[in-house]
Amino acid sequence: MQFVAQIKPPLELPPLHPGWVWLAGAGPGDSSLLTLQVYGGLQQADVIVYDALVSRDILALAQPGAELRFAGKRGGKPSPQQRDISHLLIRLARAGKRVLRLKGGDPLVFGRGGEEARSLVAAGIPFRLLPGISAGVGGLAYAGIPLTDRTTNSAVTFVSAYGAGGGMPRDVDWTALARAGGAIVVFMALSRLVEIAAALITGGRPASEPVAIVSHATLDRQRVLETTLGRCTADVAAAALEPPAMMVVGEVVRLRAALDWLGAMTAGRRLDPDPLGRQDSRRAG
DSSP: OOOOOOOOOOOOOOOOOTTOEEEEEOBSSOGGGOOHHHHHHHHHOSEEEEOTTSOHHHHTTSOTTOEEEEOOOOTTSOOOOHHHHHHHHHHHHHTTOOEEEEESBOTTSSSSHHHHHHHHHHHTOOEEEEOOOOIIIIIHHHHTOOSOBTTTBSOEEEEESOOTTSSSOTTOOHHHHHHTOSEEEEETOGGGHHHHHHHHHHHTOOTTSEEEEEESTTSTTOEEEEEETTTHHHHHHHHTOOSSEEEEESGGGGGHHHHOHHHHHHSOOOOOSOTTSSHHHHHOO
16 A cells, blocks of 8 residues: 655645734743744734733744734733723724734633724724633643543633622622532632632631642743642742732642643652542542
């Protein structure tokens, strides 16, 4: 039998046309985690309107001469209003610019990409949505924490520590969330640790439940703190962790002892093939 090699055509990425806005996710931070479509947008855009969580390494991939416009929001610091950002995108598109709106993670996961897209729709501006790797997925993979594992949990809940008014989200029933079981991943958790931990413990989660705090996920300055629900506030303060950071609650955190591939590679950490005390082998198969 003769096999004939097939020559595949070069990868064709969609063109970013003048007057269009691409709402794109830059991923959790590491520039190598960009999607090809977002990279294509960086190479074509006349103007890049970017958030605070977009790294310099990613912005360095923009085509020469591209205008970089910062539109980031950080808690407790002066930040542009959302309506001003939306109006900027509209003005740039109407001026015939090829616009890349670049947001950390995925633009539709605890971002305001949906609001910006609706503003573009109302203004008659054509747009495209480019997904990115959410920090809740890619960031935890770099920390060696799986979202689900059949030895610990078959469900995971993503929740933001901030609601529409800036305080704790009113549409989250923390007692029901605590009782539902599974892993809980809380975005933007650092400034709300006291309230979150208290709400989950009151809802029924034990104070001894494992918790991990992942700061600056996927970047060279990534730090991971393993603690418990009862100690997390004091331990985070002692460790002086900085935002952006995510909180992971659940037994799945214990699997990091086996899966911290980055720690094993960079710091020589010895991994434990059985972090749950032979539960893996008993449940295998």
